[in-house]
Every structure is written in C-alpha cells, then in structure tokens.
Amino acid sequence: MRSALDFGNFRRSSVGFDRLFEMLENSNFGGENxxxxxxxxxxxxxxxxxxxxxxxxxxxxxxxxxxxxxxxxxxxxxxxxxxxxxxxxxxxxxxxxxxxxxxxxxxxxxxxxxxxxxxxxxxxxxxxxxxKIEIGGSSPKHDQIEAKANKQAEDA
CATH class of the missing domain: 2.60.40.790 (Immunoglobulin-like)
Structure with missing residues (x-):
C-alpha cells in the first residue's frame, strides 16, 4: 500500500534515514483504532x-x-x-x-x-x-602516533 505522502525529495538529501521514511510511507494513518x-x-x-x-x-x-x-x-x-x-x-x-x-x-x-x-x-x-575525546596539548601527537605505528610495523 502506498501512502499519499511522498518523501522522495527528503530521501535524496539524507543519509541513513531510509528506514524512517519506509516506516512513514508504510504507516496506516487511517487504519484500525x-x-x-x-x-x-x-x-x-x-x-x-x-x-x-x-x-x-x-x-x-x-x-x-x-x-x-x-x-x-x-x-x-x-x-x-x-x-x-x-x-x-x-x-x-x-x-x-x-x-x-x-x-x-x-x-x-x-x-x-x-x-x-x-x-x-x-x-x-x-x-x-x-x-568525550580529549584533544592533546601543544605538542603534535600525530607525529608520536605515526612513530608508534611504524615501530609496531617494524617489530612485526
């Protein structure tokens, strides 16, 4: 059964809400009470x-x-x-x-x-x-992260 509501425009501009639109389209608004x-x-x-x-x-x-x-x-x-x-x-x-x-x-x-x-x-x-993700201090942590990853790769 197709409802009178058309969510086509919303579907094109949204990500991850497919199930929500399907539920709204398949709802029986005027149905059994x-x-x-x-x-x-x-x-x-x-x-x-x-x-x-x-x-x-x-x-x-x-x-x-x-x-x-x-x-x-x-x-x-x-x-x-x-x-x-x-x-x-x-x-x-x-x-x-x-x-x-x-x-x-x-x-x-x-x-x-x-x-x-x-x-x-x-x-x-x-x-x-x-x-909550803590943001590091003034020293560049990304360099330390890369160094750890390289060391682990060398050890393996």
Whole structure:
C-alpha cells in the first residue's frame, strides 16, 4: 500500500534515514483504532504503553516482541455459553503492532482493571553511547602516533 505522502525529495538529501521514511510511507494513518492505547514517557529512557482491553483476561492476550516490533494480539472464545439480550462490549479479536526504536526492550506487562500496561526501556550499548575525546596539548601527537605505528610495523 502506498501512502499519499511522498518523501522522495527528503530521501535524496539524507543519509541513513531510509528506514524512517519506509516506516512513514508504510504507516496506516487511517487504519484500525481498536483497541485504543496511550503512550506515556516515564523518563528519558523508560516508556509505557497502556492498551484498553476491557473484557480480555491474561489468557486471552498474547505479546510478542521481535526485531523492533511489538505485537499485541487478543482473542476470546466465540461463545461463553451466556444468553445475551444485548451485547455492547466489544468482544472482537484484535492485533495491534507497535514499531520500536533501536535499543528499546520490552521489560514486562501487567493487566489490571481492563488496562494492559507494557513497560519499555531504552538500553543503549556502552559502545554506542557518546564519549568525550580529549584533544592533546601543544605538542603534535600525530607525529608520536605515526612513530608508534611504524615501530609496531617494524617489530612485526
């Protein structure tokens, strides 16, 4: 499905954002709104998704986290043996997908009072965290670096 948004001009003048543009182009902006959810930023590295799943129990809901995507799926048995005169509470199955940014991990989930709370944490690996690079003093360090490299090459 192709969206009405065209990111062609932005693609040509950017580097490394291909995945972002693909996600925007493939998003279903006018799609399914069931079940409703809230996205809460707890702090800089913690988030919580709250999904309204009234009528669903723990055994009726399945959570799957795989490769930058969280899938929340709910399915209830069709017939519970009750003789309804009117059925106004939604009992339909659902599937809700959430795209997760890099390094976002699902820590756990809890179901209470018809609200499914999913805890998310951003864990950036140490190698990916910003680090400060010290700049040397007045003596030219690049000459010392080259000398070390040459000495190592001679020793090998």
């Amino acid at each position: 069931y079940p409703p959810f809230d996205l809460i930023k707890v702090d800089d590295n913690r988030y919580r998704i709250e999904v309204a799943v009234a009528g669903f129990g723990k055994d009726d809901i399945e959570l799957t986290s795989q490769q930058n995507q969280l899938l929340v799926r709910g399915q209830k048995p069709d017939d519970d043996g009750s003789n309804y005169v009117h059925r106004g509470i939604a009992n339909r199955s659902f599937e809700r997908r959430f795209a997760l940014a890099d390094h976002i991990q699902v820590r756990g989930a809890d179901l209470k009072d018809g609200m499914l709370a999913i805890e998310l944490v951003r864990e950036i690996p140490e190698a990916m965290k910003p680090r």
